[in-house]
Each structure stands twice: as structure tokens, then as C-alpha cells.
Amino acid sequence: VAVGDAVPWQVVDHYENPRNVGSLDRKAKNVGTGLVGAPACGDVMKLQVEVDENGKIIDARFKTFGCGSAIASSSLATEWVKGKTVDEALKIKNTDIAKELCLPPVKLHCSMLAEDAIKAALADYKLKQDPNKEESEKKA
Amino acid sequence: FCPGCRALQPPGPRPDLFRLMDCDRSFRVDAQQLQRRFRSLQRAVHPDRFGQRPPKEQYYSEQHSSLINKAYQTLLNPLSRGLYLLELHGVKPAQETDCDGDSVFLTEIMEINEKLAEPKNEDIFEEIETLIKVKQEELTKEVTAAFERDDLQEAKKLLAKMKYFANLEDKLKNKKIPS
Numbered sequence: 295v296a297v298g299d300a301v302p303w304q305v306v307d308h309y310e311n312p313r314n315v316g317s318l319d320r321k322a323k324n325v326g327t328g329l330v331g332a333p334a335c336g337d338v339m340k341l342q343v344e345v346d347e348n349g350k351i352i353d354a355r356f357k358t359f360g361c362g363s364a365i366a367s368s369s370l371a372t373e374w375v376k377g378k379t380v381d382e383a384l385k386i387k388n389t390d391i392a393k394e395l396c397l398p399p400v401k402l403h404c405s406m407l408a409e410d411a412i413k414a415a416l417a418d419y420k421l422k423q424d425p426n427k428e429e430s431e432k433k434a
Numbered sequence: 435f436c437p438g439c440r441a442l443q444p445p446g447p448r449p450d451l452f453r454l455m456d457c458d459r460s461f462r463v464d465a466q467q468l469q470r471r472f473r474s475l476q477r478a479v480h481p482d483r484f485g486q487r488p489p490k491e492q493y494y495s496e497q498h499s500s501l502i503n504k505a506y507q508t509l510l511n512p513l514s515r516g517l518y519l520l521e522l523h524g525v526k527p528a529q530e531t532d533c534d535g536d537s538v539f540l541t542e543i544m545e546i547n548e549k550l551a552e553p554k555n556e557d558i559f560e561e562i563e564t565l566i567k568v569k570q571e572e573l574t575k576e577v578t579a580a581f582e583r584d585d586l587q588e589a590k591k592l593l594a595k596m597k598y599f600a601n602l603e604d605k606l607k608n609k610k611i612p613s
Binding site for chain 1: 527528529530531532533534535536537539540541543544547548551594597598600601605
């Protein structure tokens with residue numbers, strides 16, 4: 295590691311004390327699962343959300359295999375989605391994640407992967423709520 | 435080397451690594467031939483042989499030697515070889531911002547990672563190692579076939595899959611090193 299490439303303490307913190315590591319029951323109707331990968335670096339990220347009957351995210355878990363920045367980005371993502379509604383969570387931007395973690399430019403793609411994971415999880419949840427609607431939309 | 439005075443010249447700009455190692459520009463390489471070529475080139479340009487030569491030649495020898503190392507490593511490993519071939523064909527490599535959504539494949543990768551991360555399963559490591567090797571061999575065969583029928587996009591997709599397995603291979607190696 296070259297001088298000037300110091301890992302931001304925020305990343306180290308999430309790496310050493312990750313929040314919300316684990317899994318939710320992906321078969322449950324109110325659980326959305328997002329599974330994404332970054333082909334350039336081979337990182338994989340799984341993010342899951344549990345949504346209550348009011349559309350509010352009440353729990354979130356993640357499992358990420360990759361670099362510290364990818365782990366930190368997904369850990370932060372699970373912290374941020376909790377308490378938000380599905381629509382509010384969709385507004386989370388990778389730039390906010392990157393800023394919060396002080397990610398260097400070379401690691402910005404990790405925050406993008408986290409944003410993709412959130413969107414994938416929420417899309418999966420939405421699909422489970424109304425599969426018929428999705429089918430008829432596809433046919434239209 | 436200069437034909438007139440036999441002094442070592444600098445390496446050319448943007449060398450073609452296949453040409454340097456005297457290999458056809460193909461995904462199929464003869465590993466033994468590659469190794470022979472590597473050794474014979476290093477015998478000619480290695481810095482150890484240039485201790486008595488002028489500093490400029492010593493510098494060129496370091497450049498040549500390190501270039502030959504790079505060429506050898508790139509062409510020896512199927513993943514790096516495939517990616518280099520794509521580059522030569524003008525196919526853009528997977529961008530950092532690309533996102534993979536292949537659920538089935540990613541689930542498989544996740545599961546292997548999770549098994550590897552379990553602290554107690556030392557005996558499972560052998561099982562996982564074999565699984566990874568088998569998958570890598572399968573993928574290498576598929577990549578060979580894709581390049582042979584000039585399906586560069588398919589080769590690119592398959593090489594992306596190989597990247598995930600290469601990472602797993604590295605993680606496994608690190609686990610085996612006693613800390």
C-alpha cells in the first residue's frame with residue numbers, strides 16, 4: 295500500500311465492526327433479495343430487506359465477499375435503508391455512500407455496487423408483492 | 435540487440451506479448467514451449483549478464499527482463515491470457531461500473547464463499563479446492579471454444595465468470611497459509 299493510499303477510518307470501522315451481517319428468509323413474501331456482482335473485480339454482494347405492511351423497511355442484512363470498500367458500502371447501505379420506505383430507499387445514491395465513507399476515486403465503483411444491490415433487493419420485493427401485475431406489464 | 439555493435443537496445447513501444455514469446459495470437463498456448471522461450475529470452479537479457487556493460491544497457495536489460503516476466507505471466511494464466519487477447523481484439527474489458535445480475539451463477543459463487551468463510555471447516559477446503567479447479571477447467575474449455583469460433587462477447591462473459599473463481603482460488607490459498 296503506497297503512502298497516501300490510507301484506508302479511510304470509516305471503511306476500517308465497517309470492516310472490523312460490520313453491521314447487519316447475515317441473511318433473512320428469502321422465501322418470505324415480505325423479504326426482498328438483491329444479489330449483484332462486479333465482473334471487473336469479482337466482488338459479490340447480497341443485500342436483503344424485510345418490509346412491513348406499511349411499506350417500511352424494518353430489517354436489512356448483507357453478505358459481501360470482496361474488498362473492504364465493498365463490504366463497508368453494503369454495511370452502510372443496510373444501516374441506511376432501515377426505517378425508510380421502499381420509495382425513500384430507492385433514492386439512496388452511490389455518491390452519498392461514497393461521501394459518507396470517504397471512498398477514494400478508485401473505489402467509487404464499490405458504492406455503485408451497493409446502490410445496485412439496494413435497487414435489486416427492492417425490485418425483488420416489489421415483484422413478490424404483485425407478480426401478476428409484473429406479468430401483465432411484461433405482456434403489454 | 436544492435437546488429438552493428440551488439441549493444442542492447444531498449445524494448446519497442448507497446449510490444450505484442452504473443453509475438454515477444456513467439457506464440458501465435460491464440461488462446462491455445464503450448465505451456466512447455468512458452469516456458470522454453472521464457473528461459474531462453476531471460477538467458478539473453480537478464481540483468482545478471484549485463485553487470486559489465488554500460489549503465490544504459492543495464493537499464494534496457496532490466497526493462498527487457500521485466501517485460502518478458504510480464505509476458506510470460508500474462509500468457510501462462512488462462513484468465514490473464516484471455517483478457518489480453520480481448521484487449522488485442524479491441525474488445526473493451528469489463529468496466530468497474532458494470533453490474534452482474536446472473537442470479538444462478540452469483541448464488542453459486544456466494545455459496546462457495548460462505549463455505550470458505552466458515553471457520554471450522556478445514557476438511558472442506560480440499561473439497562472446495564477441487565470444485566474450484568473443476569469449474570476453472572470447464573470455463574477454460576468454454577473460453578477456448580468461444581475464441582475458436584470468434585465469439586468474443588461470449589469469451590468476455592466467460593472470462594468474467596473466471597474472475598470470480600480466480601478470487602476464490604486466491605482466498606483459498608490465503609486460508610492455507612498458516613497465519
